[in-house]
Amino acid sequence: MSGGMLGWRLGGRSLVHPRRTHLGVAAGAAIATAVLVGALGVGDSLRHSLTEGALRRIGEVRLAMDTGERAFTAALADALTAALAAPGAPATAALHLNGLAIADGGRRRAPDVHVYGVEPGFWSAGGLAPRALGDRQALVNRTLARALGVREGDEIVLRFAAPSALPRDVPLGSDVTETRTVRVAIERVIDAHELGDFDLSGDPEPPRNVFVALSLLERGSGLVGRRNLVLATAPIDAGAAGAGSASPPIVPAALRASWRLEDAGARLRRLGPDGAWDVTSERIFLAEPLARAALAAAPGRAALTYLVDSIESASGRATRYGMVTAYDPIAPADSPPAPVPAELAPDQVVVTRWLADQLGVDVGDPLTLRYWVFGLNRHLTRASGHFTVAGVVATESKGGDRALMPEIPGLTDVESALDWDPAPELDVHPERLSDAERTYWREHRGAPQAFVHRSWALGAGGWRTPYGDVTSVRLDGRLAEEALRERIRANLEPAELGLGFQPVRDQALRSVGTGVASYFGYLFASLSAFVILAALVLTVLLFTFHVEQVSPEIGTLRAVGIPARRIRAWLLAEGAVVAALGCALGIPAGWLYVWLMLGALAGPWSGAVAGAQVAFHVDVTTPLLGAGVVFGVSVLGMTWVLSRRTRHQPHALLASRFGVPEASHWSRRAAIIATVASAVLALALASWGARASAELATELFFGAGACMLLATASAAAAYLMPAAERGRAMVTFARLGHLGASRRAGRSLAAITMLASGTFLVISVNAFRLGGEDRTAAGTGGFALFARTSVPVAPDLSTPDGLAALGLERLREVHILGLRLGVGDEASCRNLARPRHPPLLGVDASSFAARNPFRFAGLLTPTASPWTLLEGSDDAEVIPAIADEAVAKWVLGLGLGDTLEYLDDSGRPFRVRLVGMLKGSILQGYLLVDARAFAARFPSLAGHRVFLVDAPSGREDEVARALAESALADHGLTITPAAERLASFDAVQNTYLSIFTAVGGLGLVLGCAGLGVVVLRNVVERRGELAAMRAIGFSRRRLRRLLLVEHGLLLAWGVGAGTASALVAIGPTLAERGSVPVALLVSTALAVIVNGLLWTLVAARVALAGELLAALRHE
């Protein structure tokens, strides 16, 4: 028989008659595989479920054009759906409004409801058959039905903001908070697979949807002939589709060819036969790209017509509520005429004959204009301009006509000045008008009474608004209408007006593919790393014991001339087969682990996945990866063990006895030096961490922890190299234990390190558990309530007038800060997909700076007044932003100074730069920017939708009730106590910590079990000595005590080292809190010690229970 065959037969016999150590090796590999496969499998399941969910939400839609408040014409929608449809891939258009649903006579309300007005073909986007909805019929999704407690046949009322062409921030319209309602009967409650959860946003929560007939919503909203949503299901060229956070919209040829000025809210009219062309906007102010395109299309000039409060002469005579137009006095040749001379200076004014007569002024006389400057939140500031009359022109002269006055509901659509119904903020009182003024209105309507230089109007304190500075563009009238339209269109990109498609399917997949869900498996695996490591250490440790057990056999084989190399190969093959069997067993155990974990994620740990429903799904490659990694690491460990264990001389192997060499002076000194150096480094890193930015602090925490673990491990190594007590006989029970522990220093050090790492992780991780009064005060910013509405609220609730507008006068002593809310996906840590557009939140930086709420984790530019950082930017294209630290770092992957690209209302890109990070706050989920910068880029998103309420202490409930019962209820108000909102965010992190603790605890149990195995092995190895000690007078009890002392020392070292490392690493956190979590420290240490002692005791009892006497004979 050849040596090889003998070897394989020996190995085979080992497997057929497995030793207990083989079972242990297989069990260790199986546990490690199960945990790794399980962790990765949980990630697979989550990713798969989120992907499925995302695709279920968008159906088969690949491209979507969602213009929000800026509806376009049905004609464009028809052209687009016809052009984008393909055989088997339909396209459809819809109206999509946000609002609230009311049931049961107003007793039940559901905010944040998406109302879709759809055509029968809409359902094809979900791969369903076309379905026509009756005029008053509605389909509601399961989430909304549950929220409202309604079912088929029930009636509900849908309330939404009346779409306003006027910017809500401009207090010109008569009733800006107007909402509209539609009453419908529920035909059916539909599920997600019926497109019930249709949603283009990436919000993690299932949407509340209601679908009604398009015609009904058109009528109900006043948007007849309008659409704001086009969906296409045909595949698109992936190369043309960006899927980044703010990729430029896709403009298909059909859109480029079909859009008209009316789709951008623009109007083109001729001012009388053969007169000039007049380009205006239904939104009063022309968007800058539109004004620019119009002026580039033909010779012309821009006008800005403004309502002034009064025009006064030096003698004190005045007229009220007149229009004044700002013109560029110099214009290209062939521009329409304007009643201003080319030499008009900025401080000069041209007046109409009527005004000159009314005021008694003439050329050269001084004149004062008093007017309101539009601020944010419908704030008006009085201002005035002082001029000298440069000329007098005829009333309603060419270029001074009544068409210059923008169409303002409540002003331009009434016959008599007495019927004016302006916004209350304007403080206009028609009854105060003089007869002459009323006559003027009757005869000339809003024809300007005076003309000023446009440069003055655009200067400081002038009439520039965030929404534009052109109310009309007058163009040369010689051009034919179609030619002019074509020229203007040619000068405009549809995307500049907010017209363009987004590759929503690709974005959804990318969002899931790059968010937390994409690496959740690896996150879970890293949380489980300790338990995997413990199982692997156990595997290798048990294999070591096996090799030690068969040392005499190895010695025999070596003695008969078989090379060590070959013996190693046999043993490695044997170990590999055992490990492979263990790994194979670990795979089904891993599936079971996934199943159990999904059960926990659906229950107590649901916070970690934001309550997402996660179905079992394990990729084919996952078990192979998990088992492969564990097998590979096990075999590597075995190779290492064999290289160390088979190098001894045959006689030593035969005797199965290796000396206990005394550690050299140098190795002990080296260990001490390593201890001191690592400890100093750990302390330095920890103290640096106390001052470092939040991003760096995390790395420094791990660095300090790792260094301190190294320091304590080095100290333990030094401890396990006891010096002989020369000249002294120091033999005591404790020293005997110490010497016993140092006998197998490597084994003892492994046990100490495992216990220390586990203790370190459990303690330090739990020290980050969020909560506590101090944290709540910082995280809520001192605000008691966080409120949000579905429909923007125009009045500024921080002012008495704003409160009065909503009937909330009794809340005068309550401070309510309104914030502007942009469109976007929730960017809190509850969103497991990467948000495409985290919503911007426009905050009044100056009032925040005055109050200085919340605590900062890091600032780009250190300052005592961090909120002022929002106000300044060196670059017009970049606006500063502040975000919650957790969101910035973990959800968005942003650091201080990083930027994120957005598109404004006009489709123009701009960047948002992170200048500050808040410590966990109730504003998690948003990027905070200055409200002015917000308003300038998103004029269509005026009004407030988020409110921070500072209620007097003890009156929080009363204030919440008052708000809930006010007119805000019709805006879809939801109120959450700020502390509760903060706790809901904290719950995510705390859930992760719970998982970490549980998995880390499991690892600690394994580590303690490993300690038990070490005890068993130590006892078995020393049975002879222990029997001899029995013979020389040690009772069993005393021997057990000796073993407890010996292994208790390892436990104490492990727990002590882990605790010390944790304390150093979390030092900065503790210093900030000002307290040490004594209970946590004590309970964790006690749990580990009790657990470890239990294992030690059991192992000692088992080992000493047998008959020791046989061991007294020669072994």
Place this chain on the structure above:
Amino acid sequence: MTTPLLTLDRVSRRYDGEGGSQLVLDEVSFTLERGAAVAIQGASGAGKSSLLNLIGALDRPTSGTILLDGASLADLDDDASSRLRAEKLGFVFQDHHLLPQCTALENVLVPTLARARSASEGASPAAVARAAALLERVGLAGHAHKRPHQLSGGERQRVAVVRALINQPLLLLADEPTGGLDRAAAENLVDLLVELNRETVLALLVVTHAASVASRLDEVFELFDGKLARPGG
């Protein structure tokens, strides 16, 4: 007339195993006077070690009584028998069973810990002095701080003997003490045991195969077929 140090009265030991019950010692009766030196011989498996274990209170007889220094071993629980071994008995084994992590001196002092009241209580100065003296007596004064792997087989066994003597026992039980030693070392060890026996009141009970060892002691018994008798008796 003084009480015998050790009396065995019709002591039997039966072992129950898979192959059925086996009577290893059959009504053995034997008396050992203080300071006596006795060898017990017998074939492998004759029950020599079983007899030693019974005398050392490491095992209990199936029947019969054993009196050590006038006290019956049958009445002792684990703690009391441990105390008895610590105070009145010394053991030397074929394998020295020294603790490899301890020095020779520490090994010698280990038995003193069997009576320590706390983990920090060490050997008394008197015990340390006695250990040093004993090591010197056996010629190992210069090896007190060496570990077992740094000593030869004979030296290790001499340390084991010193360890057995540290608590000044009345009876030294030796189970094949020269089994693992070469001839010279074996002779040295026997010389030492005999000298110690003669110099003190220490009684010796040595289980051995070696006739050369047995012949150096006062009396020789043979264990055969479960019975203890004088050779040829």
